[in-house]
Amino acid sequence: MDPTLKEVYSLVLTQWPLVAAAYALLWVGLMAYIGFALKRMNGLGKQVEVLEAALARRGKAE
Numbered sequence: 001m002d003p004t005l006k007e008v009y010s011l012v013l014t015q016w017p018l019v020a021a022a023y024a025l026l027w028v029g030l031m032a033y034i035g036f037a038l039k040r041m042n043g044l045g046k047q048v049e050v051l052e053a054a055l056a057r058r059g060k061a062e
Contacts, residue, residue, distance in 0.1 A: 012019075
């Protein structure tokens with residue numbers, strides 16, 4: 001095996017826990033972001049429903 005490749009592989013194989021942790025952190029952050037975004041969208045949907053109901057009541061009152 002080429003000495004350069006052997007050195008690269010030895011570095012990669014010894015550092016795999018850090019790479020795995022970085023990917024795990026990235027996925028956890030992404031899932032948290034998506035969860036917060038969905039929660040906020042759900043709240044906005046409820047606000048839209050309340051506004052639509054208020055507009056409907058206002059339209060009937062006139």
